């Protein structure tokens with residue numbers, strides 16, 4: 064990670080643990096919002112008006128948080144307006160790097176080797192982890208935001224006057240329900256699998272795995288309609304999908320969340336496939352980057368051996384593409 068703008072040698076991909084061995088995820092630090100007229104958003108400063116080609120989204124295709132933003136960008140029809148840059152799927156000893164792996168890009172703006180260079184460009188004294196997604200303003204050469212939850216919400220509304228859409232990822236009348244379900248999905252599923260994978264005590268692992276499967280069981284029971292809130296697709300479905308699609312091929316093995324697979328849940332499997340079939344969503348799922356990335360986490364898999372299965376995931380992706 065960076066400390067006062069300098070890359071620290073003792074960086075650990077395992078990230079932070081609390082005193083009981085629980086994995087702790089860092090909070091994001093750039094929280095400005097793109098808005099239709101550049102007025103300030105809910106956090107940060109103003110001056111980031113919606114413009115075609117002004118903003119670039121840096122992502123890793125392995126990363127479920129980055130994938131949230133990619134799916135929102137697709138479904139809201141913003142591909143022409145917001146170009147993306149994809150980092151390599153494997154973490155280096157200096158974090159995310161650019162170029163070299165099939166499907167990954169060089170940094171077209173600054174020719175950076177590592178994503179952390181973008182962070183020190185944004186703030187020469189930056190302290191923290193250099194994470195993706197990162198939304199960059201190419202006009203002012205500053206970081207707009209590195210929090211996927213914010214980026215999904217700004218993609219939902221900021222460009223509406225330029226690319227009208229019937230889809231509302233965070234509709235007014237569902238705010239309360241979405242705000243209630245999101246933290247559960249985050250704690251027990253999105254981050255829950257990481258808490259299981261990076262636990263450093265049996266107790267922390269047991270607690271995390273219990274949470275993961277309790278939520279999967281609850282979602283299976285809840286899913287009567289097409290989506291979590293009946294027939295309306297929302298950001299909560301995006302948040303759920305990004306973990307489901309990585310589950311059988313990555314988390315089940317590398318993070319030891321192996322009590323069941325998603326394929327053992329009939330409704331969740333159908334739900335996952337339904338979302339995968341929404342226009343463009345399949346383009347945001349790169350299973351090669353996902354498995355290569357997760358199985359190259361040295362702390363969990365020192366020899367980097369990538370399992371060949373499971374066959375059903377490959378078969379599903381083939382059927383949908």
Ligand SMILES: N[C@@H](CCC(=O)N[C@@H](CS)C(=O)NCC(=O)O)C(=O)O
Nearest residue numbers: 091126128192193194195209210211
């Ligand atoms: N709060 C961030 C979390 C993003 C995040 O943790 N990204 C991971 C990859 S999945 C990352 O870039 N980690 C690099 C690091 O921690 O050094 C968000 O939702 O945007």
